[in-house]
């Protein structure tokens with residue numbers, strides 16, 4: 522049987538987007554994120570992060586540092602009774618990337634590659650899935666991958682994580 526997923530952009534959705542966040546001390550969790558993920562877990566959604574990480578392409582931090590930070594983040598969710606089940610990321614940038622990371626890839630949002638990969642890997646019903654983003658490029662990626670519902674959150678927007686939680 523197919524599962525449904527709650528896809529979360531990371532910067533600006535899980536943690537405040539302070540720019541190239543990659544260490545625990547730079548991480549400020551967005552209000553309501555633990556509650557949202559707990560509710561999604563309880564409602565049977567697989568929770569998956571889908572994040573562009575051009576900081577890796579730019580050489581600002583390494584792949585290993587990214588993974589260390591994400592393990593720490595998943596640990597913080599666990600401490601709050603929530604499970605961030607999967608992490609998908611794009612380490613590329615079409616202009617600023619160094620070496621092989623400089624490429625026009627199929628994963629950097631608004632390309633739908635990360636979502637399509639998750640769909641196959643996790644056997645997802647995309648129509649029953651949800652994506653939360655803070656940029657139009659997040660929403661476009663979701664649309665192109667056939668995600669059923671999308672939420673664009675942001676400070677100038679009436680939509681909050683609480684809105685998403687109520688819609689689960």
Ligand SMILES: [Mg+2]
Pocket residue numbers: 530531532533534538654655656
């Ligand atoms: Mg973002």
Ligand SMILES: [Zn+2]
Pocket residue numbers: 611612613626627628629
């Ligand atoms: Zn990529």
